[in-house]
Amino acid sequence: MVISTRELKANIIATLRMEEIEPDQIDDEAPLFGEGLGLDSIDALELVAMLEKDYAIIVKDMEEGRPAFQSVRTLAEFIERKKAS
Amino acid sequence: MASRSPVVTGLGIVAAPGHGVEAVWTALAGGAGGLKPLGLFPSPRHGPVPVGEIQEDLNDPALHLRGSRSDRLAWLAVRQAIASASLSLSDHRDRAGMLLGSSVGGSYDSERFLEILLKRRCMRALPTRYHECNSAVSLIAANLGLLGPCMTIATACSSGALALATAAEMIQSGEADIMLAGGADSLSRMTWGGFHALLLVDAEGCRPFDAQRNGMSLGEGGAVLVLEAEETARARGANILARLGGWGASCDAHHATAPHREGRGALAAMRSALARAGLEPGAMDYLNAHGTGTRDNDLAEARALRSLFGERVPPFSSTKHFFGHALAASGALEAVICIEALRRQLLPPNLGFTSMDPAIGLEPVTAMRSASLTHVMSNSFGFGGNNAVLIFSHPDAAVAPREAPHMPVAVRGVGVIGPGTRGLKEIEPPLPAGEVASVDCGPLAGAGELTMNQRRRLSRLMQMVVLAARRSVTADATGGDPRLAVAIGTGMGCLGDAGIFLENLIEKEEREPMPSRFPASVHNAPAAQLAIDRGAQGLNAAPTTADISFECALWLAMRQLVTGEADQALAGAVDELNKYLLSIGQRWGFWNETTQPGEGAVVAALGRVSEKDAPCLARVSAVRLGRFERPFDAAREARWMASATDLGEGGVLYTGAGGWPELDPCYAAVADMLGRKSGSSWEHRTYKSMCGEYHSASSFGFAQAVECVRAERRRAMLYTLSPRGFKALCCLQP
Numbered sequence: 070m071v072i073s074t075r076e077l078k079a080n081i082i083a084t085l086r087m088e089e090i091e092p093d094q095i096d097d098e099a100p101l102f103g104e105g106l107g108l109d110s111i112d113a114l115e116l117v118a119m120l121e122k123d124y125a126i127i128v129k130d131m132e133e134g135r136p137a138f139q140s141v142r143t144l145a146e147f148i149e150r151k152k153a154s
Numbered sequence: 155m156a157s158r159s160p161v162v163t164g165l166g167i168v169a170a171p172g173h174g175v176e177a178v179w180t181a182l183a184g185g186a187g188g189l190k191p192l193g194l195f196p197s198p199r200h201g202p203v204p205v206g207e208i209q210e211d212l213n214d215p216a217l218h219l220r221g222s223r224s225d226r227l228a229w230l231a232v233r234q235a236i237a238s239a240s241l242s243l244s245d246h247r248d249r250a251g252m253l254l255g256s257s258v259g260g261s262y263d264s265e266r267f268l269e270i271l272l273k274r275r276c277m278r279a280l281p282t283r284y285h286e287c288n289s290a291v292s293l294i295a296a297n298l299g300l301l302g303p304c305m306t307i308a309t310a311c312s313s314g315a316l317a318l319a320t321a322a323e324m325i326q327s328g329e330a331d332i333m334l335a336g337g338a339d340s341l342s343r344m345t346w347g348g349f350h351a352l353l354l355v356d357a358e359g360c361r362p363f364d365a366q367r368n369g370m371s372l373g374e375g376g377a378v379l380v381l382e383a384e385e386t387a388r389a390r391g392a393n394i395l396a397r398l399g400g401w402g403a404s405c406d407a408h409h410a411t412a413p414h415r416e417g418r419g420a421l422a423a424m425r426s427a428l429a430r431a432g433l434e435p436g437a438m439d440y441l442n443a444h445g446t447g448t449r450d451n452d453l454a455e456a457r458a459l460r461s462l463f464g465e466r467v468p469p470f471s472s473t474k475h476f477f478g479h480a481l482a483a484s485g486a487l488e489a490v491i492c493i494e495a496l497r498r499q500l501l502p503p504n505l506g507f508t509s510m511d512p513a514i515g516l517e518p519v520t521a522m523r524s525a526s527l528t529h530v531m532s533n534s535f536g537f538g539g540n541n542a543v544l545i546f547s548h549p550d551a552a553v554a555p556r557e558a559p560h561m562p563v564a565v566r567g568v569g570v571i572g573p574g575t576r577g578l579k580e581i582e583p584p585l586p587a588g589e590v591a592s593v594d595c596g597p598l599a600g601a602g603e604l605t606m607n608q609r610r611r612l613s614r615l616m617q618m619v620v621l622a623a624r625r626s627v628t629a630d631a632t633g634g635d636p637r638l639a640v641a642i643g644t645g646m647g648c649l650g651d652a653g654i655f656l657e658n659l660i661e662k663e664e665r666e667p668m669p670s671r672f673p674a675s676v677h678n679a680p681a682a683q684l685a686i687d688r689g690a691q692g693l694n695a696a697p698t699t700a701d702i703s704f705e706c707a708l709w710l711a712m713r714q715l716v717t718g719e720a721d722q723a724l725a726g727a728v729d730e731l732n733k734y735l736l737s738i739g740q741r742w743g744f745w746n747e748t749t750q751p752g753e754g755a756v757v758a759a760l761g762r763v764s765e766k767d768a769p770c771l772a773r774v775s776a777v778r779l780g781r782f783e784r785p786f787d788a789a790r791e792a793r794w795m796a797s798a799t800d801l802g803e804g805g806v807l808y809t810g811a812g813g814w815p816e817l818d819p820c821y822a823a824v825a826d827m828l829g830r831k832s833g834s835s836w837e838h839r840t841y842k843s844m845c846g847e848y849h850s851a852s853s854f855g856f857a858q859a860v861e862c863v864r865a866e867r868r869r870a871m872l873y874t875l876s877p878r879g880f881k882a883l884c885c886l887q888p
Contacts, residue, residue: 086610107607110412114352114669122666130368131353 072145072152081141084119085112097142105140113138126151157385159399159554160322162546163392164239164380166231166336167490169477170206170373174234179494183522187476187505189359189371194262194341199664200350204359206373206478207341221284221293222260227376227483228290228338232298235334239380239392243298243332246386251302251330251780252295253321254378255313255337256698257482257676259287262342265656271584272660279741286646287677287698290338292878295781302330303779304880305706308482308647308677308698310536311444312403313337314377315485316695319401319542321381323713326555329779331386336486338376344652345372345481347659348672352411360447360479362472362504363456363518365511370446373478377486379493396493396546399553400433400531402426402719405640405694406539407685410673413451414539417458420444422636422691423541424462424531426719430555431545433529438468438545440501440530442488443518445472446479447506455533456514468531471519475506485534485542492530492546501525529553537673538682540694558717564763564770565886568857569625569726571595571618571755573845579751585737590745593752593846594731600624611670612683613651615644615730618755619680620687623724626759639692639720640685641710642757643703643727645849647677647696650732680728684757692720701810702779702874703727704756704853705882709777715762726757727850745847749813752846756853758860772863772870775799776885782875788823791881792831795871799885804834805869806862808855812842817875824873836871852882859886 078092081101085108099105102113110131117134120126126148128134137147167174170188171181181188190209191202212219212226219226236243243250263281270278284293288306295304303324307317314337321335349355349372356369379398387394404426406419413420428435444455452472459467477487491502504518528551532544547553574596581588600621601609612620619642652675655668673679678696685694693714697706704727711725731753735744745751761768776798782791795801807828811821825838839862845854852874859870863886872884 087606089606109409111352111410111611111670111673117353118351118667118669129353 072148074141074145077145078141080119080123081116084115095141098140100140101138124148157383158326158328159384159397160325160381161384161387161394162379162396162398162493163382163387163394164235164241165395165490165493166234166238167377167487168208168227168230169375169480169487170208171476173230175490175494182476182502185503185505189475189478195343197346197664203355203357204371205341206371206480208374221289222263223340224256224259224338225284225290225293227340227374228254229294231336231338231376231378232294232334235378235380241380246332247299248301249331250300251304251324251333252291252300253305253317253333253335254291255307255317255482255485256287256290257308257310257313257339258342258344260284260289261344262340265343268656269660272657275584277586279738282738286700288700288878296879301781304781305697305699305779308696309540309694310538310676310678311479311481311484312534312536312540312542313482313485315532315534315542315544316403318379318398318486318489318544319403320710322398322401325381325383326557327560327713331383333381334378335381336378337483339374339480339482341372341374343659344656347664347667351667351669351672354448356447359506360475361506362445362447362474363452363511363514363516364507365509367447367449367452369448370474371478373480375477375480375483375487377483377490379489394549396496396549397551397553398544399547399555400427400431400545402430402543403693404541405685405691407689407691408539410682411537413454413535415454417454419539419541419691420455420458420533420535421461423543424458427531427543427545431553432556433545433553435463436466437529438531439525439527440495441468441470442492442530442532443470443472444533444535445474447474451535453513456516459516467516469501469519469525471502471504473502485532488532489544489546492532496527496530496546496548499524499527537676538678538694540678540682561716562763562773562775563712563715563760564768565772565774565860566759566761566769567626567771568860569622569757570857571598571622572854573752573754574599579731579736581736582733585733590736591750592731593750595753613648613674615648615728616680616683618730619684619726619728619757622726622755622757623684623688626724626757635689635722636691637721638688638690639711639714639723640681640690641693641695641697641707641725642681642684643697643707643850644677644680645698645700645703645729646735647698648675648679649734650730651675653732653734684724690724699880700849700878701852701876702880702882703850704856705777705779705874705884708884709779711760712774712777715760723760724757725760726755727853728755729753729848729850746815749842749847752848752851754845754854756857758856772860772886772888774884775887778883780881781879782881786820786823788827791824792827795883798883801828801832802834803869804832804836805871807836807838808859808870808872809838809840810842810852810855810874811840813847813851814877816877820875856884863888
């Protein structure tokens with residue numbers, strides 16, 4: 070299964086209430102946290118909830134989620150991997 | 155020895171490991187923790203994860219308890235504390251008050267209301283009767299006939315410790331001779347779902363400071379101390395159990411939930427408590443850590459301990475595995491442990507610890523053992539980076555907290571987010587549909603000043619406070635201030651966010667949690683977000699005491715300035731209209747035909763009068779808190795006012811008349827009595843026709859009073875009564 074990064078970006082924007090940003094403004098490789106979009110640990114948890122709601126993937130531990138939340142690309146790969154297994 | 159030094163003369167405790175000091179200590183000595191699988195309510199998603207749940211049936215009529223589950227826990231602890239202090243309150247009721255910490259108030263009971271509403275589509279409003287965090291203080295102070303200062307503090311997990319610190323401050327400053335103080339919180343779906351949404355719960359039970367620790371365990375309980383001025387305790391021949399000689403508070407001003415990595419605020423609060431007690435770090439013989447068992451908290455706390463104590467960290471332990479994390483009760487439960495440790499000269503063990511974490515590099519006390527204890531410290535940290543630290547000492551120890559006399563403070567500026575439009579607010583389904591005429595703030599003008607992250611993450615209530623604060627200070631007062639204190643009162647707090655979070659939790663059976671809604675639902679979220687916006691690292695408090703919430707905030711801020719703990723302070727209050735409040739409020743008669751629901755935020759910037767060049771719109775010469783009884787005695791109220799200020803010059807009396815109809819005759823009688831007693835003219839003015847009726851509306855009255863003093867150069871008094879029996883007086887002069 071291949072995940073549309075554009076759709077993923079739209080989901081991120083809706084989840085985090087960042088309507089002021091267009092999906093195309095988010096670089097696939099740019100860091101989501103810290104200097105990138107300026108997201109924080111609570112946003113990461115919102116993304117965990119999004120994974121469950123939109124992709125039926127349950128993350129029980131942030132240690133597991135952390136490598137996946139580096140960028141849009143790593144998150145898309147994480148979803149593809151989980152969906153494949 | 156300073157005769158107003160706060161001393162402890164009574165203890166009451168009810169928690170999962172046992173009821174009463176002896177039972178709790180026996181369990182602790184035996185290493186028998188209170189964690190058991192959750193049984194209070196079903197959890198479809200998480201199952202029976204271990205919690206510190208009280209097994210006894212608190213609805214048993216033989217216990218003669220009423221109120222919410224939290225209120226019942228508070229009552230049990232209060233009854234024990236009074237008995238153990240051999241205290242006859244009727245001899246002291248004029249000078250005795252009550253101060254509890256609460257984080258969820260009656261949430262457990264209100265959740266039943268919401269569940270019935272969502273599943274059966276019918277309104278059963280009764281369980282929400284005791285929803286407010288001030289419910290326990292309101293019920294118990296009335297039962298005991300206390301007339302001294304009463305307050306509830308809601309700063310999440312540091313509430314209990316901050317309540318004890320504030321009660322000590324009230325005794326030290328002469329506000330009261332005796333305070334019943336501590337905290338109570340029951341388990342609730344709200345906090346259960348919330349901490350799970352934040353992935354902070356260890357499904358195997360918490361393991362504070364352990365290498366394998368993986369989160370916290372929730373708990374519940376109540377603990378109350380009888381605190382007295384030493385002279386009062388000596389005069390009545392009371393047995394002094396310990397001294398409360400040091401207390402300090404701070405704010406990380408960093409993040410809504412995560413602690414500052416290096417434990418910056420924790421360190422500041424510990425230093426502040428030591429300075430208040432006049433003690434060096436090396437004098438601490440034991441430390442009861444906050445130690446929740448989450449990876450970040452324990453690491454940050456350990457770093458703060460290293461920064462303060464260097465290589466000589468005193469023996470320390472967390473009792474969170476023993477009690478569970480009882481949130482607002484925690485600081486008070488742990489205070490009881492500290493006092494018993496001093497009395498018995500024994501170190502309490504850190505249950506749940508087996509292996510040292512190399513990143514922490516510190517090993518807590520693992521088994522109860524003898525030690526020579528003179529001074530012990532207790533840490534409590536909460537959401538919003540809200541920190542409170544207490545130091546208890548042996549009765550024979552020479553410790554006298556620094557004294558600070560009353561002095562006026564200057565109002566430098568007032569920011570108001572007030573009624574913009576006289577709009578119609580609709581109550582949305584599934585709550586009963588209908589329209590209520592309201593005095594609301596409309597769309598928030600100025601929201602464009604906020605950053606994108608503030609706009610998307612701060613609820614409307616929080617934005618109101620941040621914007622009001624920005625309007626209260628002059629441009630040169632910049633952020634990043636370690637000496638800036640913040641106190642924001644609220645009656646209902648973030649009820650809107652809490653309601654949405656719970657609706658989602660119940661409807662979806664704990665699936666699709668809303669992690670950012672939970673930290674936004676705590677009562678201290680507005681104060682914490684304001685601290686982050688201004689970089690304010692001083693005290694950060696959220697009093698929630700119904701109609702006098704603003705005056706409580708003002709009192710707290712004033713004391714920080716007077717004691718030199720802060721150089722500047724922001725004191726204010728906020729409440730908002732939302733569908734839950736509108737529907738429940740109608741049921742409970744918060745509003746009638748002549749009053750309309752309102753909302754607003756007011757923040758006053760305060761400083762010391764001695765700073766000559768700073769602007770001063772008005773001086774606050776006194777803030778007094780108390781309770782009144784029925785039948786209402788206006789002459790008694792006039793005497794109370796005369797003890798706070800010189801009534802002879804006359805001036806303007808601002809009251810909350812035009813709100814609760816039953817209070818209007820009381821206000822009128824006091825206005826009349828003032829003229830007769832003082833022999834001068836006191837003009838009676840009201841403000842609720844402008845701002846509408848809401849819990850913290852007196853903050854709007856304060857803004858009016860400040861403007862009166864500035865523009866008319868007259869004295870003003872703000873006098874507020876609450877249907878819950880609380881009262882407050884604030885005296886202003888040019």
